[in-house]
Amino acid sequence: MFILLFLCWVVFNQNFTLEIACFGVAVSGAVFFFACKFMDFSIKKDLYIMKSFPAILAYIAVLVWEVIKANVVLVKVALTKKNRKPVIVEFRTKLKTGIAKALLANSITLTPGTITAGVEGDLFRIHCFDESLAEGLDALVFEKLLLKLEGGFTRVNR
Numbered sequence: 001m002f003i004l005l006f007l008c009w010v011v012f013n014q015n016f017t018l019e020i021a022c023f024g025v026a027v028s029g030a031v032f033f034f035a036c037k038f039m040d041f042s043i044k045k046d047l048y049i050m051k052s053f054p055a056i057l058a059y060i061a062v063l064v065w066e067v068i069k070a071n072v073v074l075v076k077v078a079l080t081k082k083n084r085k086p087v088i089v090e091f092r093t094k095l096k097t098g099i100a101k102a103l104l105a106n107s108i109t110l111t112p113g114t115i116t117a118g119v120e121g122d123l124f125r126i127h128c129f130d131e132s133l134a135e136g137l138d139a140l141v142f143e144k145l146l147l148k149l150e151g152g153f154t155r156v157n158r
Contacts, residue, residue, distance in 0.1 A: 001046050002032045052149060059145045066111055066141065070133070074113040077130045087131045092122050093143055100150045107142045 009024035010016055035041040049056075077084065095101050105116040105124065113129040128134040 001035065001041065001049075002028055005031055055145070055149055059142075059149070062141055062145060063107055063110065066107075070111045070113055073133065074129065077113070077132060081130065084130045087128050087134050088117060089126045089128060089134045091124055091126070093124060095122070095143065095146055095150060097150055100146045104140070104142055104146055108140075 005028035006024050009028055010020070013020050013024070036043070093101065093104060095104060101119060101122075105119055108114050108124070108126055109116045113133040115127045116124060117127045118125040126134070
């Protein structure tokens with residue numbers, strides 16, 4: 001996080017001198033200290049995020065691919081089916097942390113044709129544009145990837 005803060009400082013200043021670099025190190029250090037002290041952040045979490053960066057990139061790639069696939073399916077459904085049957089599907093997730101559940105809900109909503117209508121505990125309610133889009137919601141690729149990321153993150157929090 002410190003490195004990211006420092007890089008943002010340099011980019012926002014649009015210049016790189018010794019004075020800007022020194023002041024950027026001080027400001028970035030102060031913000032990082034504040035995050036560690038008052039926002040339940042730690043160096044362990046920072047190192048875990050850096051270590052799991054390939055998995056995060058894989059998640060983003062899968063999300064982009066699923067959005068593309070859903071767009072194609074949605075166009076086919078919209079152009080060929082005259083009688084669409086919207087449906088609300090419920091499924092339970094194995095995710096435990098709130099941030100993982102929020103990422104799953106947002107990923108579902110970002111995928112065209114589906115909207116996360118509600119989350120209560122581990123129960124997700126998903127509105128689908130057509131019942132053909134509801135197939136496979138209980139075995140989401142998103143959930144599998146988030147379970148891997150969540151497992152490592154919960155070990156870091158202990």
